[in-house]
Amino acid sequence: MWGWRPRLENCEVCHKRHGFTQTLSLQKPLPQLCTDCHKELGGTAAGAAPAQGSSHLAVKDVSCVACHDPHASNKKGLLRAGEAQTCAQCHERIELALQSKSKHKPFAEGRCADCHAPHTSAQSGLLVAPEKELCARCHGSLEELPELHRRPEVAGAPCSSCHDPHSNAAPAKGGRSSMLPT
């Protein structure tokens, strides 16, 4: 599938011919090649970590083409592979967690983007919202959770201090819920 908006056949938008070798070199270095058009991602790339929150793109070696095929792809968003696979190629712990028997449902379904912004976020951990608000989107308010959650010392703690948001990479014997504290 040719999913490319700027006409892909116009190779010279991105490539220049290099002397008589005809090697295709890039017009500009990455990520500038991409961020000159995708300006909203410019400030977050190449070492410019935000004062608050997190920027994936500021991390060394996390370049646009690690995740996106610059030419075409039959995956959504010009991704090189499915979302979870795209992420797991660098995140070994995620790879292990995906193989675990007990997983959090949205994680098991590979829906990373329900919780993480791929490029940059005002929250730490590249989360799409502050953690409690994020969990509440699907689990409702504290009133809707088991009683213990309303104890002040629990209500004040981050949800992920007790629950692993992904899975138990090493599930407890007896098949207890993956998500519960071990």
Ligand code: HEC
């Ligand atoms: C939007 C920018 C863009 C356009 C348009 C584009 N390319 Fe590329 N191309 C790239 C980038 C970036 C790389 C380097 C990819 C990498 O480092 O993995 C690349 C790499 C290549 C390579 C090296 C092999 C590979 O696939 O990595 C070839 C060959 C190539 N392009 C051919 C073309 C041809 C032919 C066209 C026109 C039909 C074209 N490109 C259009 C951005 C583009």
Ligand code: HEC
């Ligand atoms: C000449 C300008 C230009 C350059 C250079 C460019 N893009 Fe784009 N790109 C666009 C436009 C325009 C769209 C379509 C935007 C839309 O549909 O809202 C687009 C769309 C995309 C999409 C979304 C595709 C989809 O199906 O949702 C991705 C991902 C993307 N570009 C990545 C890149 C990457 C990575 C590079 C560098 C290798 C790059 N772009 C270089 C102009 C450019």
Ligand code: HEC
């Ligand atoms: C860590 C992987 C990763 C990297 C690195 C990355 N992207 Fe993305 N990008 C994604 C994912 C995942 C999506 C969402 C795809 C979808 O579901 O449509 C996305 C979506 C996009 C889109 C579609 C519009 C949007 O913002 O959602 C554009 C354009 C884009 N990326 C451009 C870029 C450019 C330019 C770079 C480099 C500066 C880059 N990306 C680096 C993973 C990445």
Ligand code: HEC
């Ligand atoms: C090219 C390698 C690469 C790919 C692909 C990649 N990451 Fe990362 N990611 C990193 C590196 C390097 C770090 C920083 C070091 C670390 O925390 O492991 C990082 C950090 C993170 C963090 C922690 C951020 C923080 O500030 O605490 C999250 C969350 C994350 N990545 C999610 C994703 C998701 C979701 C995807 C897929 C859309 C993905 N990563 C794809 C390399 C990658």
Ligand code: HEC
């Ligand atoms: C239900 C929400 C949710 C889903 C779905 C989810 N995550 Fe996370 N993830 C989190 C939370 C919460 C953290 C902890 C963030 C922090 O450090 O504040 C986290 C942390 C991370 C980290 C950094 C810590 C670590 O374990 O290495 C990475 C990388 C990561 N997630 C990748 C992914 C990938 C890849 C996917 C999809 C396969 C995914 N996540 C799906 C909520 C989620």
Ligand code: HEC
């Ligand atoms: C996109 C929706 C979504 C988000 C966001 C989400 N969850 Fe879930 N969660 C689910 C679904 C779906 C289930 C499975 C419910 C079921 O099987 O009845 C689940 C199950 C759970 C369970 C019970 C697990 C079990 O095995 O019994 C816990 C605990 C949990 N989530 C905690 C969290 C925490 C903590 C967060 C925030 C980091 C969070 N969830 C964010 C959708 C979500």
Ligand code: HEC
């Ligand atoms: C002090 C540790 C702790 C913290 C912090 C915590 N939980 Fe829990 N959570 C538990 C325990 C223990 C259970 C099992 C309770 C039970 O079965 O009665 C549980 C159960 C759950 C369940 C499963 C409910 C069900 O009906 O099976 C969900 C969903 C959940 N918690 C979400 C959250 C969210 C969202 C947060 C953050 C607002 C959070 N938890 C914070 C310890 C914690």
